Amino acid sequence: MPAWLPRFVRPKLLKEQGIVGMNARNARYIAAWNARRFYPRVDDKLQTKQLALDAGLSVPDLYGVVRTHRQIRDVRRQLREYEDGFVIKPAHGAAGDGILVIEGWRGDRPRRAGGRAMELSELDDHISNVLSGMYSLGGRPDVAMIEQRVRFSSVFDAVAHRGVPDIRTVVYRGYPVMAMMRLPTQDSDGKANLHQGAVGTGIDLGSGRTIGGVRYNNPCREHPDSEQSIVGLQIPGWDELMELAAGCFELSQLGYLGVDVVIDADRGPLILELNARPGLAIQIANGEGLDHRILAVDAHMVARDIEPAAERARWSAEVFARPEATHPTEPDTETTRAAEPA
Structure with a gap:
């Protein structure tokens, strides 16, 4: 339960x-504004990337696509060229x-995030599993995308555990x-996924500063691994990121959309993927509801x-700006802990 609401809440208070x-999101926003014929534009990451490139929007470089099991060995030889690493995704x-x-x-062995070296046979097996549909929606056969590995800005060094x-x-x-930054943790195994234990931090749209956070649906103000404050971090290239996110409306033709962006140390904001059904934990991270x-x-x-x-x-930056985020103060740890639900 969000800290700004009591544990037992009347529906009237939630509305206020x-x-x-979830029901309101599905009926009033997703069903009303997201025509199903446009879902492939966001559910297929390869199509998303091509649409973004056609629209002149920044995305991580695409190194290759594996469509059949027969291509795996040839692609593996190609991957050796990328000494700075790469990402494989379904x-x-x-x-x-x-x-x-x-x-x-x-x-001759690829090194995973975290330092562990893999056998080449493990790499082949992973690509094979992707093609077989192990990770796809509905278990359907899939294709494997090989992308540029993003080198994130050093401003996040203290609040990102072995991930981007x-x-x-x-x-x-x-x-x-509304926006939030998702910070990898040890629990999330370096992935920026809230369901796996990553931290979500609310962001002031006017300044691009973080304003607080959520982890496992509970408020937090420190990264659980480094114990560093997650309040008052300035997101680099914020104005560019906001315009990039807004531009995904034309790309997707979806009226209610989640846009996931990473900040590359050299290239700035890059579109990672789009989501036609963005979750609602972003409200807890921001301490504010979406409806207003x-x-x-x-x-x-x-x-x-x-x-x-x-x-x-x-x-959006002007109307949804939060003045208190312009001059953030260090959080009072004891007060924060007292406000969190047991």
């Missing part, structure tokens, strides 16, 4: 706070399953309405033509 539940995967991050090579943090932005009718912001977008859109992505991003 603008809290969106095109139709979900929740981070099946993603294999290779940081480099130890002799990403930023999830909920975009409604083309306008960013969504209604503000609806009011803004009355008798108004679609604005360019840059204008939509600018409007």
